[in-house]
Amino acid sequence: xxxxxxxxxxxxxxxxxxxxxxxxxxxxxxxxxxxxxxxxxxxxxxxxxxxxxxxxxxxxxxxxxxxxxxxxxxxxxxxxxxxxxxxxxxxxxxxxxxxxxxxxxxxxxxxxxxxxxxxxxxxxxxxxxxxxxxxxxxxxxxxxxxxxxxxxxxxxxxxx
Numbered sequence: 001x002x003x004x005x006x007x008x009x010x011x012x013x014x015x016x017x018x019x020x021x022x023x024x025x026x027x028x029x030x031x032x033x034x035x036x037x038x039x040x041x042x043x044x045x046x047x048x049x050x051x052x053x054x055x056x057x058x059x060x061x062x063x064x065x066x067x068x069x070x071x072x073x074x075x076x077x078x079x080x081x082x083x084x085x086x087x088x089x090x091x092x093x094x095x096x097x098x099x100x101x102x103x104x105x106x107x108x109x110x111x112x113x114x115x116x117x118x119x120x121x122x123x124x125x126x127x128x129x130x131x132x133x134x135x136x137x138x139x140x141x142x143x144x145x146x147x148x149x150x151x152x153x154x155x156x157x158x159x160x
Contacts, residue, residue: 012053014092018085021093022062023050023136025081025143026073028100028119032147033156035125035140036100038071039116045132046118046125048139050093059094067098071117072107075100081142086135095139097146123157 012020025048026036037046049070053062060077068074079097086093109115120128122144129136144153 012055013090018090018092020053021050021091022053022059022066023048023093023095023139024063024067024071024098025095025139026067026071026075026098026100027078030149032097032143032149032153034119034121035143036071036073036117036119037125037128038118039114040132041113041115043114043116046120046128047133048129048136050095053094060096063094063096063098068104069108070115072104072110073100073117074102074104079146081139081146084138084142089135093139095142097143121156122153123159126157 014020028034028036036049038049039045040047049067051062051066051070053059054065057065063077064074075098077096078099081095081097084093084095085091103117126137126140129140144150144157147153
């Protein structure tokens with residue numbers, strides 16, 4: 001199904017009326033002990049890059065497009081974390097772990113919105129998401145649980 005949101009932007013929904021999205025948890029090393037967060041549209045908080053899937057676009061294509069538009073990075077999908085549902089906001093988000101291979105100095109939403117990106121250690125990323133974007137904690141948790149470094153990452157987050 002196709003519908004328009006409050007900003008007259010086209011949104012694609014599934015047969016249940018859930019908005020279809022793709023999001024990327026970005027890493028830059030094999031330890032997976034840092035992730036990339038970006039500032040929100042209004043620069044009031046930090047968030048995981050992601051957005052709506054466009055017409056005739058696969059979830060993989062949407063993930064790569066959103067990542068480049070919002071964070072100015074490109075990389076390779078290394079894990080598909082499946083779909084996470086947000087019942088309150090009626091969203092189904094396909095989540096991928098991407099190993100970042102290139103960071104660009106300028107990108108679309110840095111120029112148009114002043115969006116920034118930053119690499120955070122997991123404990124700090126968890127704290128920021130817990131404070132500002134609790135709806136994204138299930139994405140973060142699935143990332144941790146599926147990591148080959150699961151035990152080390154749990155210890156890393158729990159350390160004071």
